[in-house]
Amino acid sequence: MDRYLTENKAAACISIKASIAMLRDRTGTILSDVDLEQFIGTIATTLGKAILFDHHGDKAFRLGAG
Structure with missing residues (x-):
């Protein structure tokens, strides 16, 4: 968890697709x-x-702050 926090601290948002793949x-x-x-x-x-x-590859929507 600490490593994930450190790696994503500067990101504007967190991609669910990329995060699931990485994890x-x-x-x-x-x-x-x-x-x-x-x-x-x-x-x-x-x-x-x-x-x-990520939705249909070329469209995306965000949930939450940031």
Whole structure:
């Protein structure tokens, strides 16, 4: 969690798609996608960041602060 916080501290928002891919690479199949989404949500709240949800590749929407 500390490493993820450090790496994303300067980001304007946190991409859910990129974050799940990165965390999946680090954790393998230990955590479900739902667990990863909750983790990312907790981090976004802690950092006061928006979560960027990718939609159909060329469109995106944000949820939260930032």
